[in-house]
Amino acid sequence: MAAQARMRSAKVLLINLGGLGTEIAKNLVLSGVGFLSLVDNHDVSEGDLSTQFFLSKDEIGTKRLDSAISRIQDMNPRVTLTVDTEDFRQKPDSFYGQFDLIIATDVSTEEAIRVNQLTRKFNVPFFLCGLNGLSGFIFVDLIRFDATDEKLKSSVKTPLGALSQNREVVEVTEYLNEEQSEVYERIVTRNAYKPFEQVLKEGTLKGKLTKRQVKRLTNAVPLTFALFSYRDGYAAVTRHDLEQRATDACVQLGLPSENLKQEYVEQFSQQAGLEFAPVSAVIGGTVAQDVINILGKKQSPLNNFIVLDGISLDMHIFEL
Amino acid sequence: MANASAVRLLGQENYERLRSSRVLLVGAGGIGCELLKNLVLMGFGEIHIVDLDIIDLSNLNRQFLFRQRDIKQAKATTAARAIEHVSNSKLVAHQANIMDVNQFPLAWFSQFSIFFNALDNLEARRYVNQMAQYLRKPLLESGTAGFDGYIQPIIPGATECFDCTTKETPKTFPVCTIRSTPSQPIHCIVWAKNFLFSQLFASSGSMSADEDLGTDNVEEIERIRQETNELHELQELIRSGDKTRIRDVFEKVFVKDIEKLLAIEELWKAREKPTPLYNFKFDEKINKNLNTVWTIQEQVNAFVLATEKLMQRLSSEKQIEFDKDDPDTLLFVAAAANIRASVFKLPLKSVFDIKQIAGGIIPAIATTNAIIAGLSSLASLRVLNLLKNQPKANPTELNMAFTAKASNMSNNRYLSNPQLGPPNPRCPVCSIARGVLTLSQNDLDTMRLSELVGAVQEKYSYSGEVSVLDKSTQRLLADFDFEDLLNKTLAEVKVARGTILLISDEQDSEESIRAPVELYIEQGEPEGINLPDIEVPLIKPAVVEPDETNSEEGVSMPGEIILDEDDKNPKKRHLDDASETPAKKALKTEEEHVVILD
Helix, strand or coil: EEEHHHHHCCCEEECCCCHHHHHHHHHHHHHHEEEEECCCCEEEEHHHCCCCCCCCCCCHHCCCHHHHHHHHHHHHHCCEEEECCCCCCHCCHHHHHHEEEEEEECHHHHHHHHHHHHHHHHCCCCCEEEEECEEEEEEEEEEEEEEEEEEEECCCCCCECCCCCCCCEEEEEEEHHHHCCCEEEEEEEEEECCHHHHHHHHHCCCCCCHHHHHCCCHHHHHHHHHHHHCCCCCCCCCCCHHHHHHHHHHHHHHHHHHCCCCHHHHHHHHHHHCCCHHHHHHHHHHHHHHHHHHHCEEECCCCCCCEEECCEEEEEEECC | CCCCCHHHHCCCCHHHHCCEEEEEEEECCHHHHHHHHHHHHHCCCCCEEECCCCCHHHHHCCCCCHHHHHCCCCCCHHHHHHHHHHCCCCCEECCCCCCCCCCCCCCHHHHCEEEEECCCCCHHHHHHHHHHHHCCCEEEEEECCCEEEEEEEEEECCCCCCCCCCCCCECCCHHHHHCCCCCHHHHHHHHHHEEEHHHHCCCCCCCCCCCCCCCCEEHHHHHHHHHHHHHHHHHHHHHHCHHHHHHHHHHHHHHHHHHHHHCCCHHHHCCCCCCCCCCCCCCCCCCCCCCCCCHHHHHHHHHHHHHHHHHHHHHCCCCCCCCCCHHHHHHHHHEEEEEHHHCCCCCCCCCCHHHHHHHHHEHHHHHHHHHHHHHHHHHHHHHHCCCCCCCCCCCCHHHCECCCCCCCCCCCCEEEEEECCCCCCCCCCCCCCEECCCCCCHHHHHHEEHHHHHHHHHHHHHHHHHCEEEEECCEEECCCCCCCCCCEECCCCCCCCCCCCEEEEEECCCEECCCCCCEEEEECCCCCCCCCCCCEEEEEECCCCCCCCCCCCCCCCCCCCCCCCCCCCCCCCCCCCCCCCHHHHHCCCCCCCCCCCC
16 A cells, blocks of 8 residues: 555654654654654653553653653554654754654744744644643644545535635545446545744734634634743743733634733643643644555545633634 | 542542442453553542454554553453552452353342443443343443444443444444454455554564563463564565565464464354465566466465565555555455455455455544543543532433534534433333342253243233243244243253243233343242342233234334244244444444454
8 A cells, every 4th residue: 555655654753752643652662663763851750640551650760761761662563763862953954964864842933933944844744732731722833735535426516716714625536436436526625734833923813713703712722822822831930921822812813802811820820831642642643643544645635723712622723 | 638629520429439339341342451451540439441352463553552462461450450540449359241140149249339431342342231120220231333433321220221222333243253263255355454454564663682571470471472483474574675585484384373273272162163374485476467366376475465466565664554446455354354364264265355345444543532531531420410519410311422523424514422312111021020030050040931931920910821032042932832841840941040041921812911021040049939029010011013023012022032942943032123224324324244353
């Protein structure tokens, strides 16, 4: 199978092996990705033991990667793993040019912007994901991606043209199925993406949601956005400051700020950047599933921003 | 050692509650392994894992707690051992069937705060749902099929139960049916594709001599070595590229392995024995028509031809994946499936038919299992009211979730998350008044069915005839025109601990009838017969339509009920049609022949 062969030759870089990185590594290794490079310079801390399952109690103080690597490899001896315990921030630009796909977890907004600039420079698909306690997010920048979906033709031919801000049908071919009894369509959808920095500056939901959707939209969306504005990490987050920034985020996104609920602001101010195993599993599973899909060049990929609200289990996909 | 992230999310007080909670995880397969990892990392105090299965080669690519050295070991105990290194939870593994009433009587279930279903079959799901209803304990139900998946919290009495809507879960086959006792052609196709083909051409999995086997037991090490050697013996033959060895592969698979199965006599007590393909020969006769069913000699020749081609390809391709559109792989699977079908005296199929069926086999997807298990464990916190900053939710404010984007149902939702519905008032399970009836061994041995029926009629004011159904086995024990068993003792009609009896009003009334009542038989030393004090209301009987397939009690039964006593007069009642539910949609697939391997 061509998709399998592409998977097996793909070189993927995963930045940071925290709870989320661990889930992604597990899923990619099980799926048989060809080459997985892990870069992480952290030592095993006590907190890691409640978010990660490749470490063990007696390994506190050793390098996370050194401890985890044999358990990761044990899941699938066929995957070629590369371990790098240097700080990814110290890597030269050229480092990022050697991969087919890069996934960043647990990085600050500033770091994400830099890595994304480099993935753009080297034309490499980029996934950014992170956790905020009961909530988690995924940002995707594939630069440009043509997806091919196949479906039974309905009474009208699928028209060419824009589907949404970032998606456009560019080619439709008809073909008969094996029994020669039904007409199918092979639809090529071109996905355009924007860099993270631009999405932070200009991304909006204005005109993209119905009134009802706006009303029911989870607070996790503007609050996740507000947390991005802490460029170098979450040390400065306070409840009051976060509320201010969430109000600003609502203005940019085109959401009514009066919908912000106190308990959500409270929750996000206390849980910014906090990892939690079940949320890691959902976000890590979603990222890995899409990475596998993209490496196999199959169906429409995620485009381009996803937020999970771990309380209501709301998980929308937004084009920003 | 406190779990820092859980404390911050739950607050100290709720975290203490989590630490002192005992939870039940039913199933240690694809979802179960993931769920166990999550529950352990979250810090639940005590986790019981129940699974009857042993680990099969085909599990390894997604059930991440299992390794090649664990093949043939119990899933439940292996999973618990594999996660122990990060666990602060007490883990209790049971290699057993959750429906075994002697090992797991109703009272055993009552020790848990919540049940997690991570099952692959409808029967066990229904059973645990029923236990949840008896004990009024919350249940987190979940399931996956390929890229589709769902989770559904069930709060007995307050939300829809598993049986409130008709379920249409795809077929699944137990591993032993595939590996040892096929009874349909599709079992042979699954074997050829997912076992034989993947073992010979798709996996490399080399095992070095000094690999840690996780045991010091000499006998055990020897057994694992032998198992592993057998596994790789065939691979070695294939990878040698020596075409004269195809004869050895053929003989191993279709003669020696079948002889080994024949040696396990208990497998064949109620089944027709397979016949090994002795005296096989290879010749040149090749049939090229993919739409006809070939002779066995043509199948054998096709097997040899396909194997030769694939062996050739292995020298340049590291491994080969099955693809129904790759003619070599398809021919191999079709021929192997048909030869096996012939050995087991099952009908053969054309290559074209096998292509359709093999293409419709949905593989389990590791990432779907991971996502669904994550959602299940996450949802449990709200069900158990353990989240900080969150007011206690009304049960119907809780959400279920099912895959939307991956299931091609939505472009802008990764998940759909409707709120839970209220119980279906016509649900065959949760709408029924229920209670526990404790009987002594003496009661069971001496009490006649008619006495029990009389007591029930009196206690719950059934004014006329009632029917009695043993729900555990779907046997009808008595109704207005079936009284043969009334004079037998309870023991004689096989009523024992764990039997669930459904008693329904058979009165022919248009005004009102008594609602049905369900009794779980527990064994103990009670004084006299104490039927549970439950309210059994009068209800309006359902309009009986001329169509005989409609149920008679005003509630529908899950599945068919077949009258016992040699099935002389099969009396069947059918499922009601229920509206399409998200969970049903999530599990619905386009293909007709659907097999989920798990």
